[in-house]
Amino acid sequence: MSEFLQQLVNGITWGSVYALIALGYTMVYGILRLINFAHGDIYMLGAFAAFYASRWIGAGTDPNPAKALLVFVIAMAACGAAGFLIERFAYKPVRKSSRLSALITAIGVSLLLENGGVLVFGAAPRFFPQIVTPHNISLGMGVNITNQQLIILAVSVLLMAALRFIVINTRVGKAMRAVSYNHTAAALMGISVDRIITFTFVLGSMLAAAAGMLVALQNPRIEPYMGIMPGLKAFVAAVLGGIGNIPGAVLGGLVMGIAEVMVVGYVSPTYRDAIAFVLLIIILLVRPAGLLGKHVAEKV
Amino acid sequence: MTLRMGSRPWVLTILLGASLVFSGCAGSGKEELVVGEYGSLTGNDPTFGQSTKNGVELALDELMTTSQGKIGGLPVRTIVEDDQGRPEEAATVVQKLVTQDQVIAVIGEVASSRSLAAAPICQEAMVPMISPSSTNPKVTEVGDFIFRMCFIDPFQGTVMAKYAGENLQLKQIAILKDVRSDYSVGLTKFFSDAFVAIGGTIVEEQAYSAGDQDFRPQLTAIKAKKPQAIFIPGYYTEVGLIARQARELGLTVPLLGGDGWESDQLLQIGGEALNGAAYSNHFAVDNPDPRLQSFLQKYRAKFGGDPDAIAGLAFDAANVLFQSMQKLYEQDPKAFAGLSSSKAGSDARKEATRKLRDLIATTTNFPGVTGNITLDEHRNASKPAVVLAIKDGKKVYDTTVAP
Numbered sequence: 001m002s003e004f005l006q007q008l009v010n011g012i013t014w015g016s017v018y019a020l021i022a023l024g025y026t027m028v029y030g031i032l033r034l035i036n037f038a039h040g041d042i043y044m045l046g047a048f049a050a051f052y053a054s055r056w057i058g059a060g061t062d063p064n065p066a067k068a069l070l071v072f073v074i075a076m077a078a079c080g081a082a083g084f085l086i087e088r089f090a091y092k093p094v095r096k097s098s099r100l101s102a103l104i105t106a107i108g109v110s111l112l113l114e115n116g117g118v119l120v121f122g123a124a125p126r127f128f129p130q131i132v133t134p135h136n137i138s139l140g141m142g143v144n145i146t147n148q149q150l151i152i153l154a155v156s157v158l159l160m161a162a163l164r165f166i167v168i169n170t171r172v173g174k175a176m177r178a179v180s181y182n183h184t185a186a187a188l189m190g191i192s193v194d195r196i197i198t199f200t201f202v203l204g205s206m207l208a209a210a211a212g213m214l215v216a217l218q219n220p221r222i223e224p225y226m227g228i229m230p231g232l233k234a235f236v237a238a239v240l241g242g243i244g245n246i247p248g249a250v251l252g253g254l255v256m257g258i259a260e261v262m263v264v265g266y267v268s269p270t271y272r273d274a275i276a277f278v279l280l281i282i283i284l285l286v287r288p289a290g291l292l293g294k295h296v297a298e299k300v
Numbered sequence: 301m302t303l304r305m306g307s308r309p310w311v312l313t314i315l316l317g318a319s320l321v322f323s324g325c326a327g328s329g330k331e332e333l334v335v336g337e338y339g340s341l342t343g344n345d346p347t348f349g350q351s352t353k354n355g356v357e358l359a360l361d362e363l364m365t366t367s368q369g370k371i372g373g374l375p376v377r378t379i380v381e382d383d384q385g386r387p388e389e390a391a392t393v394v395q396k397l398v399t400q401d402q403v404i405a406v407i408g409e410v411a412s413s414r415s416l417a418a419a420p421i422c423q424e425a426m427v428p429m430i431s432p433s434s435t436n437p438k439v440t441e442v443g444d445f446i447f448r449m450c451f452i453d454p455f456q457g458t459v460m461a462k463y464a465g466e467n468l469q470l471k472q473i474a475i476l477k478d479v480r481s482d483y484s485v486g487l488t489k490f491f492s493d494a495f496v497a498i499g500g501t502i503v504e505e506q507a508y509s510a511g512d513q514d515f516r517p518q519l520t521a522i523k524a525k526k527p528q529a530i531f532i533p534g535y536y537t538e539v540g541l542i543a544r545q546a547r548e549l550g551l552t553v554p555l556l557g558g559d560g561w562e563s564d565q566l567l568q569i570g571g572e573a574l575n576g577a578a579y580s581n582h583f584a585v586d587n588p589d590p591r592l593q594s595f596l597q598k599y600r601a602k603f604g605g606d607p608d609a610i611a612g613l614a615f616d617a618a619n620v621l622f623q624s625m626q627k628l629y630e631q632d633p634k635a636f637a638g639l640s641s642s643k644a645g646s647d648a649r650k651e652a653t654r655k656l657r658d659l660i661a662t663t664t665n666f667p668g669v670t671g672n673i674t675l676d677e678h679r680n681a682s683k684p685a686v687v688l689a690i691k692d693g694k695k696v697y698d699t700t701v702a703p
Contacts (some may be wrong), residue, residue: 002524003520003521003523003524006523006549007517007520007521008522010514010516010517010520011517014514014516058578068541089528107469120341123342123343123384124342124343124346125344125346125537127565127569134544136547136548136550138550144548144549144550146548215513219513219514219541220541220544220569221513221537221541221569226513260517261517262517263514264517264518264521265517265518265521266521268507269479269506269507269508269509269517270479270507271520272509272512288380
């Protein structure tokens with residue numbers, strides 16, 4: 001029993017990271033119908049931004065919460081800026097073209113970020129400084145959690161709640177929802193569609209940056225290709241939950257994280273990556289629109 | 301759609317011209333001895349490649365002081381290639397060394413999977429390849445042109461099994477191996493066979509793939525079986541992370557491993573979590589042997605910091621090769637002339653590398669910094685292993701086990 005509970009804790013922490021990345025995919029898809037394949041690489045950029053930021057302010061040598069928070073804010077701001085630039089220079093020029101051009105552009109941006117990362121950061125893995133000193137907390141029944149895992153959970157929940165607040169309760173959020181329904185109608189109502197799209201990209205990139213830094217904190221090895229697999233799986237998580245649906249992305253991320261950990265723990269670690277895709281196929285067979293997605297008839 | 305190649309004859313002309321220019325590069329015509337070296341200068345375990353390169357460089361420096369960097373009157377030059385820690389890439393760069401640079405011998409690799417990817421190419425081209433530190437037995441089984449400077453895993457596995465069973469008095473051990481590494485899978489088998497033979501039990505065997513970040517699910521499953529120690533026959537990058545995560549899950553038992561742990565980055569990654577761990581290795585820097593101590597001094601002076609065993613083995617590999625080349629010059633100067641770059645691709649070269657191979661194969665009692673090297677009929681070195689224990693963030697010599 002304690003083994004199962006421990007695996008559950010492992011799965012939920014890992015799943016909440018997928019959820020954070022999946023939110024970015026889902027938001028961009030919801031508004032633009034674009035699968036932003038570069039999203040996983042923004043996650044990598046987030047980890048590296050945090051790496052350089054913590055070096056710069058010396059957060060690794062004498063860890064304290066204020067410095068850690070500062071690193072966090074810098075990483076999110078850096079990736080927000082990166083998201084802005086990518087949208088402005090890569091996606092905006094092809095927005096009027098076919099959806100396929102946008103998809104190919106996204107793959108191009110992803111490769112650019114990965115290989116650019118190798119060029120700038122080097123191919124060798126780096127070790128993320130311990131900006132939060134790890135210690136164990138026993139939950140009883142032999143189940144352990146570290147303060148870093150707790151931080152991952154808490155920050156994820158906080159960011160997801162903040163996102164929900166923005167989307168449901170603010171004017172910008174209302175505009176986002178309007179744009180997601182219909183670009184033209186939203187524009188006719190006086191909404192600046194371009195600005196809303198940019199805002200969505202910045203927001204999604206910031207969430208990915210947060211995920212990158214949280215993971216680096218817990219598993220301190222970072223390298224330019226670290227975003228590929230988590231990016232793919234978060235995309236699967238977003239589809240699993242119903243792409244375009246925000247609570248769906250969170251649910252999909254959690255299902256994915258838990259399923260993966262259980263497969264490694266009870267079946268075989270070799271199937272770790274395969275399970276994501278098997279799960280996707282099964283769920284799409286049963287519910288083609290995803291767990292929480294609504295089936296919408298395609299306009300022809 | 302049809303391809304209209306015929307309408308653009310100039311494309312073909314350019315391609316043809318380019319291929320002529322490039323093929324003209326082979327056999328530079330210079331009178332020199334070119335040795336190839338490949339390793340993971342980047343990738344998942346970059347200290348392996350870097351240390352190998354440093355070791356070979358130091359051997360070249362020594363050649364410089366003793367004979368102006370020349371053997372038999374010809375200057376020695378090395379060409380170093382980075383395989384990025386990937387077996388496919390290792391095959392590519394060694395193919396390049398062998399066919400384009402036409403090297404007379406190749407030094408590399410550390411990881412057995414990468415040595416295994418490159419060895420058939422050297423064997424096919426009849427170019428001797430000396431792996432300084434691949435311990436999987438399959439590496440030299442590829443063919444008679446493949447050598448190594450270190451002990452092999454059946455011995456290394458036995459050493460750690462005995463250390464666990466006899467020195468530490470343990471009965472129940474769990475194993476966490478890297479399924480994608482020939483080294484890790486082989487060592488797992490040799491360790492468990494030896495450990496079971498002396499009356500121990502393997503209570504759990506879990507696996508991961510190099511490059512993984514999260515080992516908690518496997519460690520949680522291991523924890524449930526309550527082992528007295530965990531044997532982790534992997535490479536240092538993952539081992540450091542595994543150690544941290546094991547401690548975070550409340551697993552406090554000792555961790556044991558093999559020479560894949562050997563890197564100065566191990567302690568940097570694993571930190572305090574590695575205290576109480578132990579692993580088998582090729583040498584210990586606190587060994588008072590004068591040859592080793594003089595190597596240490598030169599290494600520290602040139603690169604700063606202590607060498608790891610990987611650097612020591614690469615230094616020995618280069619010296620064994622240089623010595624064999626020197627012997628060939630003394631015994632058969634006519635054949636030796638075939639090693640010169642100007643003879644690349646000729647029959648004289650083929651005869652020369654075959655004779656060079658025969659001389660490497662007869663290496664006996666070579667005084668290396670990692671111990672005396674005598675190659676057996678399977679082209680493996682039979683040498684003692686040391687066990688290093690990690691205490692208070694430092695590697696400390698624990699014991700030596702003779703073969």
